[in-house]
Structures are given as C-alpha cells and as structure tokens.
Amino acid sequence: MELPGRSCGSRAEVLSRLLRLGYPVPDFRTVPFAAIRRIGRGARFDAPQLLSEFDPSDLIIVRSSPERPEWGGPKPIANIGMCSERVQLLAKIHGEEEAAAVHAEFVQTFAIDVFGLDAGFFDELACSGISQTERLQCSLEHFCKTTGERFPESPAEQLEQACRFMARSWEESSARLLRTAMGAPDDAGLGLIVQRMASGLLGPNDGSGRATAIDRLSGDRVLSGSYSFREPGGGVCSTGLSELAEISPGVCARIEVLLEQLRVEFEDDREVEFSLEGGNLWLIGTRPAPRSPRAAIRSAVELTDDGLIDESDALLGIAADTLAQIIHPQVDPDCSNTVLAKGIGASPGAVSGAIVFSSAAAEQCRAKGESCILVRVETGPEDIRGMHTANGVLTGRGGLTSHAAVMARGLGVPCVAGASDLLFDAIRQRLISNAGRVLREGDTITVDGARGVVLDGVADLIQPNLDSYFDRFLKWADKHRSMDVRANADTLDEVRVAAEFKADGIGLCRTEHMFFEEERLTVMQEMIFAESPGMRRQVLDELLPMQRNDFMALLTEMSDRPVCIRLFDPPLHEFLPRDRDEIANLAIALNLTEHDIASRADELKEFNPMLGMRGVRLGIVLPEIYEMQARAIFEATVEVGRRGIRAIPEIMIPLVSANREVELVKLTVEKVAASVRAEVGIEFEYRFGLMVETPRAALRAGDLAINSEFLSFGTNDLTQLTYGISRDDSNRFMNDYVERKVFPEDPFCSLDLEGVGELLVIAAGRGRQSNPSITLAICGEHGGDSKTIEFCRKAGFNYVSCSPYRVPIARLATAQSAIRARQGTGDKI
Amino acid sequence: MELPGRSCGSRAEVLSRLLRLGYPVPDFRTVPFAAIRRIGRGARFDAPQLLSEFDPSDLIIVRSSPERPEWGGPKPIANIGMCSERVQLLAKIHGEEEAAAVHAEFVQTFAIDVFGLDAGFFDELACSGISQTERLQCSLEHFCKTTGERFPESPAEQLEQACRFMARSWEESSARLLRTAMGAPDDAGLGLIVQRMASGLLGPNDGSGRATAIDRLSGDRVLSGSYSFREPGGGVCSTGLSELAEISPGVCARIEVLLEQLRVEFEDDREVEFSLEGGNLWLIGTRPAPRSPRAAIRSAVELTDDGLIDESDALLGIAADTLAQIIHPQVDPDCSNTVLAKGIGASPGAVSGAIVFSSAAAEQCRAKGESCILVRVETGPEDIRGMHTANGVLTGRGGLTSHAAVMARGLGVPCVAGASDLLFDAIRQRLISNAGRVLREGDTITVDGARGVVLDGVADLIQPNLDSYFDRFLKWADKHRSMDVRANADTLDEVRVAAEFKADGIGLCRTEHMFFEEERLTVMQEMIFAESPGMRRQVLDELLPMQRNDFMALLTEMSDRPVCIRLFDPPLHEFLPRDRDEIANLAIALNLTEHDIASRADELKEFNPMLGMRGVRLGIVLPEIYEMQARAIFEATVEVGRRGIRAIPEIMIPLVSANREVELVKLTVEKVAASVRAEVGIEFEYRFGLMVETPRAALRAGDLAINSEFLSFGTNDLTQLTYGISRDDSNRFMNDYVERKVFPEDPFCSLDLEGVGELLVIAAGRGRQSNPSITLAICGEHGGDSKTIEFCRKAGFNYVSCSPYRVPIARLATAQSAIRARQGTGDKI
Numbered sequence A, B: 001m002e003l004p005g006r007s008c009g010s011r012a013e014v015l016s017r018l019l020r021l022g023y024p025v026p027d028f029r030t031v032p033f034a035a036i037r038r039i040g041r042g043a044r045f046d047a048p049q050l051l052s053e054f055d056p057s058d059l060i061i062v063r064s065s066p067e068r069p070e071w072g073g074p075k076p077i078a079n080i081g082m083c084s085e086r087v088q089l090l091a092k093i094h095g096e097e098e099a100a101a102v103h104a105e106f107v108q109t110f111a112i113d114v115f116g117l118d119a120g121f122f123d124e125l126a127c128s129g130i131s132q133t134e135r136l137q138c139s140l141e142h143f144c145k146t147t148g149e150r151f152p153e154s155p156a157e158q159l160e161q162a163c164r165f166m167a168r169s170w171e172e173s174s175a176r177l178l179r180t181a182m183g184a185p186d187d188a189g190l191g192l193i194v195q196r197m198a199s200g201l202l203g204p205n206d207g208s209g210r211a212t213a214i215d216r217l218s219g220d221r222v223l224s225g226s227y228s229f230r231e232p233g234g235g236v237c238s239t240g241l242s243e244l245a246e247i248s249p250g251v252c253a254r255i256e257v258l259l260e261q262l263r264v265e266f267e268d269d270r271e272v273e274f275s276l277e278g279g280n281l282w283l284i285g286t287r288p289a290p291r292s293p294r295a296a297i298r299s300a301v302e303l304t305d306d307g308l309i310d311e312s313d314a315l316l317g318i319a320a321d322t323l324a325q326i327i328h329p330q331v332d333p334d335c336s337n338t339v340l341a342k343g344i345g346a347s348p349g350a351v352s353g354a355i356v357f358s359s360a361a362a363e364q365c366r367a368k369g370e371s372c373i374l375v376r377v378e379t380g381p382e383d384i385r386g387m388h389t390a391n392g393v394l395t396g397r398g399g400l401t402s403h404a405a406v407m408a409r410g411l412g413v414p415c416v417a418g419a420s421d422l423l424f425d426a427i428r429q430r431l432i433s434n435a436g437r438v439l440r441e442g443d444t445i446t447v448d449g450a451r452g453v454v455l456d457g458v459a460d461l462i463q464p465n466l467d468s469y470f471d472r473f474l475k476w477a478d479k480h481r482s483m484d485v486r487a488n489a490d491t492l493d494e495v496r497v498a499a500e501f502k503a504d505g506i507g508l509c510r511t512e513h514m515f516f517e518e519e520r521l522t523v524m525q526e527m528i529f530a531e532s533p534g535m536r537r538q539v540l541d542e543l544l545p546m547q548r549n550d551f552m553a554l555l556t557e558m559s560d561r562p563v564c565i566r567l568f569d570p571p572l573h574e575f576l577p578r579d580r581d582e583i584a585n586l587a588i589a590l591n592l593t594e595h596d597i598a599s600r601a602d603e604l605k606e607f608n609p610m611l612g613m614r615g616v617r618l619g620i621v622l623p624e625i626y627e628m629q630a631r632a633i634f635e636a637t638v639e640v641g642r643r644g645i646r647a648i649p650e651i652m653i654p655l656v657s658a659n660r661e662v663e664l665v666k667l668t669v670e671k672v673a674a675s676v677r678a679e680v681g682i683e684f685e686y687r688f689g690l691m692v693e694t695p696r697a698a699l700r701a702g703d704l705a706i707n708s709e710f711l712s713f714g715t716n717d718l719t720q721l722t723y724g725i726s727r728d729d730s731n732r733f734m735n736d737y738v739e740r741k742v743f744p745e746d747p748f749c750s751l752d753l754e755g756v757g758e759l760l761v762i763a764a765g766r767g768r769q770s771n772p773s774i775t776l777a778i779c780g781e782h783g784g785d786s787k788t789i790e791f792c793r794k795a796g797f798n799y800v801s802c803s804p805y806r807v808p809i810a811r812l813a814t815a816q817s818a819i820r821a822r823q824g825t826g827d828k829i
Helices: A008-020 A033-040 A047-051 A084-095 A097-113 A119-127 A132-147 A155-171 A173-181 A241-247 A251-266 A293-305 A311-316 A320-327 A359-367 A380-391 A402-410 A468-480 A492-500 A518-528 A531-557 A579-588 A592-603 A616-621 A624-640 A659-680 A695-699 A703-707 A713-724 A734-739 A757-768 A786-794 A804-822 B010-020 B033-040 B049-051 B084-094 B096-113 B119-127 B132-149 B156-171 B173-181 B242-248 B251-266 B293-305 B311-316 B318-326 B361-367 B381-389 B403-411 B468-480 B492-500 B518-529 B531-558 B582-591 B593-604 B616-621 B625-644 B659-680 B696-697 B701-706 B715-723 B735-740 B755-770 B786-794 B802-824
Strands: A027-033 A059-067 A075-078 A190-196 A207-214 A221-233 A235-240 A270-279 A280-288 A339-342 A344-347 A350-356 A372-374 A393-394 A415-419 A423-424 A431-432 A438-440 A444-448 A453-456 A485-488 A507-511 A563-566 A649-653 A687-692 A710-713 A775-778 A799-802 B028-030 B060-066 B076-078 B192-197 B209-216 B222-232 B235-240 B269-275 B280-288 B339-342 B344-347 B350-356 B372-376 B393-395 B415-417 B424-425 B429-430 B438-440 B443-449 B453-456 B484-488 B507-508 B562-564 B649-653 B687-692 B710-713 B774-776 B799-801
Touching: A008 A059, A008 A190, A008 A280, A027 A033, A027 B429, A033 A155, A033 B774, A047 B235, A047 B774, A059 A155, A075 A097, A075 A155, A075 A713, A084 A097, A097 A119, A097 A132, A097 A155, A097 B269, A097 B361, A119 A132, A119 A415, A132 A293, A132 B649, A155 A173, A155 A190, A207 A241, A207 A293, A221 A241, A221 A251, A221 A649, A235 A241, A241 A251, A251 A270, A270 B173, A293 A311, A293 A320, A293 A468, A293 A799, A293 B381, A311 A468, A311 A804, A320 A804, A344 A402, A359 A372, A359 A380, A359 B235, A372 A380, A380 A402, A380 B696, A393 A444, A402 A415, A415 A444, A415 B251, A438 B649, A468 A804, A485 A492, A485 A649, A485 A804, A492 A507, A492 A531, A507 A531, A507 A799, A507 B403, A518 A579, A531 A563, A531 A624, A531 B293, A579 A592, A616 A624, A616 A659, A616 B735, A624 A649, A624 A659, A649 A659, A649 A710, A649 A775, A687 A695, A687 B235, A695 A703, A695 A713, A695 A757, A695 B269, A695 B715, A695 B755, A703 A710, A703 A757, A703 B209, A710 A757, A713 B696, A713 B715, A734 B119, A734 B173, A734 B616, A757 A775, A757 B696, A786 A799, A786 A804, A799 A804, B010 B060, B010 B280, B028 B033, B033 B156, B033 B192, B049 B156, B060 B156, B076 B096, B076 B156, B084 B096, B096 B119, B096 B132, B119 B132, B209 B242, B209 B251, B209 B293, B222 B242, B235 B242, B251 B269, B251 B280, B293 B311, B293 B318, B311 B468, B311 B802, B318 B802, B344 B403, B361 B372, B361 B381, B372 B659, B381 B403, B393 B403, B393 B443, B403 B415, B415 B443, B468 B802, B484 B492, B492 B507, B492 B531, B492 B802, B507 B531, B507 B799, B518 B593, B531 B562, B531 B625, B582 B593, B616 B625, B616 B659, B625 B649, B625 B659, B649 B659, B649 B710, B659 B687, B659 B802, B687 B696, B687 B701, B696 B701, B701 B755, B710 B755, B715 B755, B755 B774, B786 B799, B786 B802
Parallel strands: A350 A372, A372 A393, A393 A415, A485 A507, A485 A799, A507 A563, A563 A649, A649 A687, A687 A710, A710 A775, A775 A799, B350 B372, B372 B393, B393 B415, B484 B507, B484 B799, B507 B562, B562 B649, B649 B687, B687 B710, B710 B774, B774 B799
Antiparallel strands: A027 A190, A059 A075, A059 A190, A207 A221, A207 A270, A221 A235, A270 A280, A339 A453, A344 A415, A350 A444, A423 A431, A431 A438, A444 A453, B028 B192, B060 B076, B060 B192, B209 B222, B209 B269, B222 B235, B269 B280, B339 B453, B344 B415, B350 B443, B424 B429, B429 B438, B443 B453
16 A cells, blocks of 8 residues: 655645554545646546555545645545445445435535535425435436536546546635635645545444544543434434444444544544444544643643643643633624624723713713723723723724723723724714614623624623633743743733733833823823923922822732833823813813913924824923822832832833933932932832833934843834834724735734844844843833744843733743744744 | 244234244234143233333233134233333323323223223213313222222233233133034133234324225125224224225235235135234234125135135035025124014025915915015915915924925025914914014014024015126036935926026925815815725826826926926825815815715824825825826826927835835836836836835835835934934924933934934945945935035935025035045045
8 A cells, every 4th residue: 555655745644644553544545746736737637547446345535635734625525436336235225215315415415516516406406305216316417407417427437526626626716815824835735535435324323423532612531522424314413422422332432542542642632533334433534632722721731741742842832822812701603693893803802791982981880880891983091091991992993002902902801993894973972883783872782802893782702711720831831931021011900910910020010091090180280281390390299199109009019020110101282181171170270261271282282292292302301200200119119118028110211212311311310219218218229221112212222221221122112113104093004004915914913023123133232232231121012922022032132021911921922932942943033 | 032833822823924924913922821721720920021021112912812713712901011101101292181091991991801890980980071180090999999909000910910811711611611612622722912012002093903805795806894093082983994095095005915915825815903003014913804605605716716725625615504695685684673583493594574374365465566474383285375475484383394494495485483482373363472562464574584583574684696606616516526416396496496506306306295286186185085996096087187297397397307206195184174164165076065074084184194194105005196196207208208308207105114015116107107108109217216214114225225226315204203203393392402412403403323324324235235226315304414415425325305495505515525535534434
C-alpha cells in the first residue's frame, strides 16, 4: 500500500499515522496534490486502475486532504460504486423498496453535490408519496433531462466525476478566498483520500460518528459525540453516544479506550471519526478535540498534570485573545434574536438591558436595580458617570479607540461602537434600525461587544466561569514571562479589577476623570474663570483633599505594587458646559453673566483639541494644577505610609515634545515634594517620568531620558500623530482602508510596527543610551495586544500596561513571547 | 604710542587703522578689556599717569570701544579736564559769562551721565534766567548736596570717575541683556578710548559731525550728514552738511575725498565721525554707512561694479530677510498714529483702509474703489473671497501659520493675526481696543504686517521701489545658487507674482481654493450629497471644464517652468454651509430638506479635522474627485501643448502615510492619463509625487520613493504632527513657550531642526537610497526661511518653495547658502 508523504495532505498524514500505530483504518488510497492539480486542469484520471485496488463489492468514499486541516476543502462524496449490481445485492438482504430508496438517495446526493443540480426537485420527490422505485426512476430521468447526460452508472465513472469535481472545487475563487483568510498561500495543495466505506449498508446499526473524551464547553472529562446510522425504512438517524451504547454495547467503552490512547500518542485531547461495520470499529480520522477557551485551558492543564506536555506547551497552545471569551459573558450562538444593527465590537462581553439616552436615566435605572444600556451618538467626558452606571454602551459613531470604546474596555462594560446603521433621532429620543424598527427609552436590547452586534430584546447569554484551572494556568504564565503586566485603571473599581486579575501594578492612572464628578466639576469651572495664579491656587485647594483621598484609595488598593499617575491632560474646554441651561446655572454659581461664560468657552474653543492646549502645555502655562496634583500624591503617599503601606507612586507627564518642558515640570514637582517633606517631616520616594506620545518626544528620547526615570509610550496618541489620523474620526475611512488593504490592519488595534514601531525602537535605544537604568513601557490600548507584546519584549521593554480586563490576556501573551524567545523563535528586531 | 591689539575693542582697531593709513586722528590712548574688567570690580586706575601723556591744555573725551560695534557700550563722556584753570583760559577768549556757561554745561552733563543725578533740576536751572556764573554755582552746590561729595575738580579725578562709571555700566544687567540679544557672549569685552578732543572750544565754528557719501534711504550718491558746533552765547547748534559748506568752505569737498578714499580702503561705503578744530579736519571714527535695505543693495552693486568687492561679497553682505522691506510698503517710523493693538506680524507690508467685517462688505468697498481691511476673529475657506478683495487682514486669533496668515502671505496682503487685545463684538459688529476705543465698519485703521501693529487712522507709508539695482543683485544671486526656488501659488494672480519675482516654477498649487468660488461651491455641495460613485462622477463632470481652464491658465503663465499641483486636500465639511439661511438655500438648490443638509453636515463633522477624512484618504474613498482633477490637468496639458507650450505638470498627493495609498492613487492617475492619451491621440508627460506631511511618510520614505518622482515636504503639517500641536490653536501657549524658552523658537516660524529636521534627513536619505533620481523639496511655510534654506541645501534638496512674495528672499538666501558652502563654512549636517 502506497504510504502517502506530505504532498497528499493532512488527512492522509493522520491516516498513515493511525495505520502505523496499528489502529483499524479502512483500506484507502491517496491522490497527491500534483495529481489533483492536473485533474483540476482537465487531465485524464485512471479511475478504473484505482478502483481495481479495492474489492469490487466495496462502496467508496472520497475525502479532502488539504495541506493544512484549517484550509477546508470540498465535502466528502460517499457511496461511490452504488450501481445496479450493488443495488441488487442490497435488495436481496433488505428488499427491493429499501434498496431502491438507498439507490435513489445516492443519485440525489451525487446529482446535487457533484453536478450542482437544484435540491428542490429531489426534496419534493422524496416527500411526494410515490414508491422508492418510482422515485429512483424519476430522479434518473430528471438528471438526464437537466444535464443532457445519462447518470454515471459505473463505479469508475462515478469516482472520476467525484474526484474531478473536488479538484475543480478547490480552485474556485470562493474556496480560495476562504483559505487565504486562514493564511493559505496561492498554491496551497489538496490531496484526496479514496477509501473503502467501512459503514456498510449491510448490517443493522452500521453507521459512522464522532467522539471526544471532553465536554466541548466545560472541558469536563466525559465521553461525548454523535452517531448516524440508517434505520431500516426510515432513512438516516442521528443520536448521541449514550444511545449508541444502548444499540451497540461495548462500543463506547472501546471508543473511550481509543481516545485515551490517542490522547497519549498525540499529546492532546482528540476527536475521532469512526464507523461501525457489522460490529467492527473502524477509525476514519482524528483531529484535536474542538473546545471552548475554558475547556482548552482545563485540557491543557490536565495534559500537563499527566506529564504529556510541559507548561510551555500548555501556554503556547492557547491563543491569548481567546481568554476574553472566558472573562466575559457571551451571546449564545444559537439564540434567535433579530439583529438590529452591526457596529464595531469595541469592548467584549454581552449584556441585555433597557435603552437609556442619558447618564441621568442610567442612574434612575440602576436605582431601580434594572440593567440598562447607555445609547449615545458618541460619548465624551460628560458621559463618564453614565458609563460607570450603565451595564452596556452603544454608540453610533467612533471606532475601536473612540472615547466610548476605551472607557468601556477599561470599565469592562460591553460596548458596540460606530453602529452607523442605526438612526439616532435625538430630538424625539428614539433609535430607528435599518429595517424600520423604532426603539425608545426603556426598550430592551442586547449588546454583543465581542462581535459588534446589537440584538432586539433579551438574548440568552453564556456566563463566564473563572475556575481553578484558569488560575493555575495563569500562574504558570507568570512563572514564564519576562515582562511585567500592569493595568490602565483610573477608578477604584478598575484598580480592584486590576488587582483581582493580578496586575503587577498600575501603568496608567488618568487623573482627569476625577474632575468630572459633580462637586469637583464646579470647582474646576471656577478654576477656569480664576483671574490669577493666586486665585487658581485658592480654588484648586478645594480639590486637594478630594484628590488626596483618590490617591490614598488607589495606593492602598495596590499596596506595594507601583501606581503610575498621569497628571492632568485634557483641554480645559471639556469642563465647560455646552447647553444653555448649564451655562445659565454656571453663571449663577460663579456670579458671572451668561455672556462671560459663553465668551470664555469661545476663547477656549479649539479647531483640533487633540493638538491643542493640553497635557504638559497646561502644566507649564497653568502650573497650579500640577502643583495641586503633586501635593495630593505626596500627601497620600505619606498618609498611607503612616498606615503601613510603603507606596512608591510614579508621576507621569503627558504630551511632552521638548526637554525644557520636562525640566520645568520636574522643578515644579520637586519643589512640591520638598515642601511636603518639610511640612510633615517624613521622607517618601516617588518616581518621575514621561508619557511619550509625540513623534518628537520619541526622536528626542535621548534628551528626555536624562530627566526621567521611566518612558511610557502612549501608543494611541503616538499612532494618531505618526499617521495624522484622529482615532475618533478614523471610522469614516478605516473600514474601507482595512478592507482594501490600504492599511494591513487598523493601526489603533494592532500596533503599526513599521512606522510607530520604528519610533518606539528609536526612542528606546536613545533613551537607554543616555540613561541605562531607564524603565521602558507601553501604556496605550495596544499594550494588551499579543503582537505588540512580542514587539515590546524584543525591544527590551520592562512592562506593558493595558485595560484591566485584558490583564489575563497580556499575562499569557507575555509568557508566550518569553517562551518563544527561549525556544529561539526570533530574537532582536 | 601704544598700538592697540584686538583686546582694546573695535573702535580702537578702526582708529589704529586710520592712523596706519595716515589720516589725521587726534592723539589717543586705549584702556584694554582686562583693565576695564578690573576697574569695574573696583581696582585702582592710574588716571594721572594716563593724563600725563596728553598736553595739559587738552580737553579729553572717553569713548566706548566694545569687542564688536553692535554690542553697544556706554555713551562717551566729553570735556574732561574742564577745571578752573581751563575755564579761566576760556574766559580770556570768550568772556566770563560764556566760559561759565561752558563750565556749567560740563558740570551738568557729568553729574547726570556719570553720577546719575536727575536731569530735571539742571534743566530748570538752565531756563531760570539766572546768570551763567550763578548757574554754575548752583549746579556745583546741588551736586554737593545730592551726592555728599564735592564735584571732581581735577582732570585726573574726572577721568577716573568717567572710566570707572563706564566700566561699571558695561556690567549692568540691562546692558548685558541688550548685547546678549545681539549674540554677545557672557565675557564680551569693553575697551575705552581716551582721546584729545579735537573740537576745541577755541575757534569759531569748531565742532564735530558725521558724514556719508550715500543717501540713507535711496542709496543715491550724495554727501549727507550733520554737524554740531557751539554758537557764541547760544549753546550747541546742529545743522546739515550743506550749512557746514557755507560756514567752512572746502571742508565738505575734503570730506567727500576722504569718504571716497575710505570706501576704497574699507571696501564699503562708510560714515565718518569728524571734528573741525581751527579749520583743521580730524577723523574721530568711521563705521559702515547706515542704509536702508534698498540703499544697501544699490551700494553693494556699485561696490561690485567698481571692483572693490566681488559678487559673493555683495550677496553675503545683505541679510536676506531685509528684502521684505523693499518689496512691501512700510509704516513711516516717525508717524504718530495711536497704536490700537499689537498682534503677530503675519504678512509683511502696511496698508490703511476701512474696516469691513465680511467678504461681502469687502467687495462693496472694492467696487467703490476704496481700500479696506478685512477684520475677522479668525478666517476660514469661506473668507477667501474677502481676502482676495481686501487690502489688508486683521484677525483676533491664530498665529503665524493660521489660515489668515498663510493666505495673506500668499496673496501678498499685509496681515496682523492674533490681535487678542481687541475685543471682537460680533453681535454689534464692532471692535473695542484695550483703551476703550470703539471701531465700527467703515472706520479707518492701518495694519502694519511687518511689526504686527494696528494703528488708528491712516498712517504715513514708505512705498517700495524695485529698481534696476534690485534686479541686477538678484540676477547675481541666481548665478550663485545651487537650489531652485519655486513659489506656493494657488491663483492666477499669485502665479503672476511668482513669475514676476522669477520663481523657477510653482512648488505647491493648492487646488481646493478653486472649489470655493460661488458657482463651483454649489457643485461641490451637490457632489457631497451624491449617493453613488456614478452620480458623483456626473456632478464632478460639471467642474471638469472649470478646473481645466484653471490649469490651462496656470500652465500658460508658467510656460516651460514646472507647476506642481496638489490634488484636493480639505475635509468635505468645509464645503457645507453653517448658518440657517445658507442651509435653507442649499436645501432648495438640491431639492432636499434642511434636516437632510444638517444631518449630512453632522455626519461629516470631525473632532479633529486636521487629522480626519482629508487628503489622500478622500482620494481613495471617493476616487472620483482625483479622477476629475487628473483629467483636468492632462486635458489642460494637451490643450496648452496645442498652443505651443510644452508643459510638464507635476501631480502631488497630500497626507500620505502608507505606500498602498500611493499605489492606489497612482493607478487611478495612470488610468486617467491612458484614457486622455487614447481620446486625444497626443502624448504628454507628467510627473507623479507626494507631499510628505506625516511622520510616518517620512519614516517610510524608502517605500514611498519607489512610486514617486518627487517628495515634497509639507513642513507645516509635519511640524504639527511631530509636536502634536495644531498651528491654529498654538497661539494659546506659543508666546508663553517662546518667552520662557520652552521652545527656542516657534517651530511654525523656524524649522525645528532637532525633531522635524531629523525626520526630513531620515526621509531624504531613505528616499534617495531607494530612488536615486528622486527630486527632494520643501513646500511648507518654512521654505522661505534662511535657516531652513541652509538646512535644505545641506540635506541635498533640489528646491525650496515659498510664498510668492518671499521668492526674492529665498533666491538670495539660497545663493548665500551656496556661497558659504563653497567658502567652506560648514558642509554636511
């Protein structure tokens, strides 16, 4: 028997391996890639020769054997050899009518699958109540009429047609597209397996099935699978394996033994395709047991415990991104809710709730204990209260890095962004779907933030389950990784999530969110209208105790783990009211005219706020804000120190572009530190560093590093500036761009290694050269992305920081990257 | 006599040179830097020893001799030695009263200048009508009472006090600041000249003066200057040189001969300080003749014609930026109009006119033949009509690279931008100055775009005069320069100015301005509402003939010189109306509802338009616009070709960040070119290239250059993105930043060599490596800046492109850079 090489495909390889291991595999021959390619182009194919190697009484099945299993291939064509002789043999055992039924079914399937005839005629025929003999006759006539040819009667003809059809199918453009998407090259090969059908139609209960030893969802060790067989006179019947045990006692036990053997031999949990023929068990194929991410982790842990694989194998075997499915609830794939709109899956997880159009409505819902979804055209800092309150977020505009998306991921709230199919009718407070469905406040929808889909009503959800396997698995990851994983967390809630997911610290705590709470907002507004540094200082003094409390809570929660606090960043106009009522209220509160408020707001208005008066520029022009924040940080450090926590806060300066900015702010911060030390008479430590967000900061990192203990790359803004693309506006063309491969990927999702990446490498090199002890990190949204993590490890970064809910993913990805490096899979960039 | 070396300062050097050349120089001694430094710190000074080297009857003057003339130094102290003996001698000749007057004047001057006494007392005393003897007595008593010392009576005491005072003055912080601004180092030295006063008080008409052989403003060869002498009994009298000729016949002829000799010896037109003593002419000093830029050019040309200097010297001798003063009218420095506000001098030149607040009002003014100034808080594309019409522009917001500033420079219209002192009361259509002056439409103001000042009413202006010397001088520059100078010109008017100033081509023709004309704007708006590519194409077809005419006019005007046309760049929302009336009109025109218009405008709204859907992104998502433009360019090329003009247009793609963008647009353009060639059956050439404006494009220049024939750096946007600063919003902190040296200079004025410059160098290197024949250029606002031009030459750029009105400046600066390079002053970066 010809032992197939690589050029016959993956199924051929597996079958050969099974044969070598001594398992019962039905007799088969392979047709290699090269032959299939020739056949596809019309070359002759010696079917009689091939058939001659089988017993004439065998029925034959032809199966795809693609170069890699995930590249697909046409579906199998079975029962080849079903000719008059064969049918007569069947008739002797099962009777004429039953034999005719089997024959008619073969003609129907072959006509539809191989010749592409419409299924409708055959379906009607089967249900028409005529006898099976008549049905067969009609089928053959219909075939003849439709194709202009007689139905291939001889087994050789059937085999040739089947193989030729499969060879051509492989070259069709839709098949090509599908496998290209899975990474197949243009010349990906298809082999064919021509095999004796070991599920004869002869014996009772003969049939075929699939089985695994683990539960697909939970990973529990339990035999599961399916079995199909032909019930006399009743067509094909499918059952579970427990029913099979009743029909064929002992078979399941044999399958269980088989699966256990395969698990050891293949060092993985496997699924088997098997058939039963007169009580004999045949193995037709095997592949890794399909499993959910949760089951995959349990399986990997158990394989390791059983000594079949080591921890590294276990860690490398799980795609890091799949952990998101374990952490968040998922929409049940079988649910039948109407899809209202598609958008961008901006924050994973799924949730159902009542529509609310404002933060206030969200709070009312929450007060009543009801779940709600905050629905906005786009969100801004004024919606933060609502986002904290709501159970899900849906926006009409904005991409993966829009305000809503970033906030939602941070909060772990499911979010669909940029659902531009939905018409947001702000005036009448309603949403209209493309299909015309009108939704009002209080109507229930389900947001699927993983797939970016909005469903009507309450959908069935699969709840997450973080079991002990998950914990053990991630502890292994922690053992293997060489980089720290911190979290981007602004609020105490987020910091708690980060701690729960065992983040090594906080890599980015944005402080501006702390100024939007109602009480504080008024103080901020008062500050904006203060006319002198002295007055500003006086107003900011009111915020000091609140900020100190914020920082005390964060430092206490993280205890000895580092907390990197970014000083105030956003433009001041974000704090001014926009609508008439709010302006009027503020005017009263500040004892000013509405005109004063409006004209100050007008003064502060910016053409491009992203590129305006924010970050360190505010810190230099209005140093009182940073003074207050630095004092709050230091006083909090002293205070938690009194309670036994030795915190070392990190102060991070945003949007730097020149070294003198760093020098000035550093001086301000040092002065405040000296004052606080003198006042309380207690020493404390802190670290001072920069967020590298402008291309210029990256290029000048050599200078900047002299005054910094750490450089943390804010790759969101850095990507915006390197490309000249506003992430909030990018949704207008990004989809089009990615579809047309103008950009291989959205650079806000996947770090642009060629452009932004080069800036990171330049900056890291220059920074380290002038300050060898500098800490290098990334704290943009990319920090949780596996490809970016690999890049950061290669560039010698000290840590990555990402959304709290991505911390487990990053822990795994950093471990995988370290393992691959040890194994020698790539090193220096 | 001690011959002073370098360490005695510039005046000492000049005097020594004059002595060596044999001119009559009054006897002098020098005090070197080191001695002055010691005296300033309180060291002893042997004044009697120094005085002993002069004749006891001499009066002495002490003059500053700073290391470089432009570094200043305290003013001279004269008449040292005016003691009783000396006064008695005077009295014998001129009478007691006259002698007392001279003595009193000396006491007064010495007390004020050396001892810092208040001038008020002495002025009153001089006018009080008392006798000169009484005046002297009172002065001496006042001195004694105020200082607690007696007035220094002996010549040695006076000399010591004077020298000590001058040494200390040199170290004062205000003096230090002034000379540091002129580039002086911290240890800049001051020497002193102690010299016999050769304008004795003895003879009639004895006195001192200054003279040059050229007119300060025009450069005409005519003796001019001033002379001061003491009229008996009437104090000091100042006259012109013609009066001197009447008093002392022959003196002026001698001075003219002297100036001619000095011109030859110093190879420059000189000013002399001279004195007359009993009819004898003494030379006291000489310096380059002060002259306006226009006079400087005439002088340089004539010196070259006379063989005294060569063309290189002539070219290096004129600061390139000063040409701006020749090209544009200037406000007469002596005018007395009230300053209403200060802003940023955003476009040079000065003009008076009536205030208009809208484009419509500007056009009405123009129709009446009246001059007007367009006054806006800030300008946008909708104001272009008004800016074309108005004679000057004044804005309340925006910096040197704001829309108003860039447009105004392009148009050569004087502009003051960011005049934030003025309150713009839009509702009541008026302006209020800081001082409370209220200005309404129609009131006349003067805008001084060179100094950034707004004056009340009509100010006296000095008109420009581009004479034949200017032309010859710039022709020399053209001979010496190694880089081309092109102009950024969008309209036919601008292109004509560029041609007049002999630009080597158009380096940047922005096409979007062509879409804002009324007729075209409606078509653009219709295009924005078109629902399919086909409909868009149909609408754009209406614009095609207009664009073709635009390009034909430009290509015809520039004839065989290259014209680089940048395809459409701005975001579409700039074309949609903002106010209610315009929205209503558009709705009627397009047969849509106002709601449709408003919601489309809302859809197109962007958070950061600078980083949004514009440039090549539009070209890819809505390729119909670029298709139409490319066709218009090619058809125009064919058409002008039929008229005998062999134009080779250049097509430039804006805002590129990835190579695939270039490939796609290049394909589009090539397809259009092929169509046009097939349709008309005529061959034509064009060049295809990119505007490098994003940091990513700079980093990826190696890829991009493969598909490009030229890379032109748009340093405005590149600076915005490298720093993360919107030029339109930067005025909020830029002044503060520059004043506090956070940035050494505004990077929008002066190219940031360390950051943006590095990107240019990286891009130039990578671009040239992958495409050695690539053309490299700069077309940002920096293109006309001397420092940037020097940078571009070093980086091997092929041309710079700047505002039409800066072309002469750039022609000179490129020549200077080339000459300095040949002379070996710096080479590789």
